[in-house]
Amino acid sequence: MNAFVRAAETRSFTKAGAQLGVSSSAVGKAVARLEGRLGVRLFHRSTRTITLTAEGTLFLERCRRIFSEIETAEIELSQTRDAPRGKLKVSLPLVGMLMMPTLSAFMRTWPDIELDLDFSDRLVDVIDEGYDAVVRTGDTTDSRLMMRVLGSFGFKLVGSASYFSAHGTPKTLSDLVTHRCLRHRYPTSGLEDWLHDGHGNKITFQMTTAVTSSAIEPLIQLAKDGHGIACLPDFAVQEQLDDGSLVSVMEHAVRHSSTYRILWPSSRQLAPKISVFVDFMAANLFKPRPISADSQPDQADIGAVGRETAR
Structure with missing residues (x-):
């Protein structure tokens, strides 16, 4: 899901891979596995660009909500620390x-x-x-x-x-x-x-x-x-x-x-x-x-x- 969200936001497997510290092919394979599990195509692919399908757009919003909830939980825990930290x-x-x-x-x-x-x-x-x-x-x-x-x-x-x-x-x-x-x-x-x-x-x-x-x-x-x-x-x-x-x-x-x-x-x-x-x-x-x-x-x-x- 993280690979999918990064790829959707950057419109690029290569840029998503750079953000995640993995290769573009690794991102592509992760997205392909996700598509196989869901039974839908999330991206339209060409030799130069990728764009979200209608199903991909819907799934992106759901993923963002999930990651937002995870971030909120992490923030609540981080507030118990003595000082703010992180990048x-x-x-x-x-x-x-x-x-x-x-x-x-x-x-x-x-x-x-x-x-x-x-x-x-x-x-x-x-x-x-x-x-x-x-x-x-x-x-x-x-x-x-x-x-x-x-x-x-x-x-x-x-x-x-x-x-x-x-x-x-x-x-x-x-x-x-x-x-x-x-x-x-x-x-x-x-x-x-x-x-x-x-x-x-x-x-x-x-x-x-x-x-x-x-x-x-x-x-x-x-x-x-x-x-x-x-x-x-x-x-x-x-x-x-x-x-x-x-x-x-x-x-x-x-x-x-x-x-x-x-x-x-x-x-x-x-x-x-x-x-x-x-x-x-x-x-x-x-x-x-x-x-x-x-x-x-x-x-x-x-x-x-x-x-x-x-x-």
């Missing part, structure tokens, strides 16, 4: 590398939890890809998930002092048109919009693009090296603003903001490892002071989380 699979945006101080502090606080971190701006399917939690911006639309806000952040137009000395410091939109722009590109929504009016509407203008990047860290470095102006999350460049390697300009013109949320699969019983991770990230990710290794999450908060739809 925690988390998806974070590429800018998540800037969250490493918080993640490092979490590892010191909960050493029995093994983090499996995937950094990507790809829109992952939390349920089908087996993630315990994901951190993302944007609205939420999947009712299978629970959600909690981690915090909001603004944006700043930044460049090096040497760049502004050579090219002038922009003070108005017309000044900005002549500058070299270092732009962040999202995988789903495209290039980051820099300027917005007070009503949330973007202000379009002709940019001279020097470089585009799917990650923020290269843009920070290029801005420090004097290659142009970048519009970046304020928390991502705070260290550089503090040490003077970057300078913020036209702060009155950058009015938009975004919010990080943490999402996890909805269930009647929340695993302790997910509970402490959600609490810790909410308490520490946007904390203005340095994170202590002794910081403890607020376990009571998780019970107050309301159900929302989630993307």
Whole structure:
């Protein structure tokens, strides 16, 4: 049944085998034995893909309920232990590398939890890809998930002092048109919009693009090296603003903001490892002071989380 569920969720015997640590042929034989015992075909097979039959779709839902009951029983037993433990699979945006101080502090606080971190701006399917939690911006639309806000952040137009000395410091939109722009590109929504009016509407203008990047860290470095102006999350460049390697300009013109949320699969019983991770990230990710290794999450908060739809 486990081989069948993994194959159904990944649409691949090979991927299911990789998750289970066995060969694709072993998964195929396990599914064939299950089909023989049930007397029905669970998959349509071709040389490239497998898809569920109507009977397979029905059986998948039953199997998920069975495994959910098993997981609930295991969670109830695990809660009798002194501390949460086990592997925690988390998806974070590429800018998540800037969250490493918080993640490092979490590892010191909960050493029995093994983090499996995937950094990507790809829109992952939390349920089908087996993630315990994901951190993302944007609205939420999947009712299978629970959600909690981690915090909001603004944006700043930044460049090096040497760049502004050579090219002038922009003070108005017309000044900005002549500058070299270092732009962040999202995988789903495209290039980051820099300027917005007070009503949330973007202000379009002709940019001279020097470089585009799917990650923020290269843009920070290029801005420090004097290659142009970048519009970046304020928390991502705070260290550089503090040490003077970057300078913020036209702060009155950058009015938009975004919010990080943490999402996890909805269930009647929340695993302790997910509970402490959600609490810790909410308490520490946007904390203005340095994170202590002794910081403890607020376990009571998780019970107050309301159900929302989630993307």
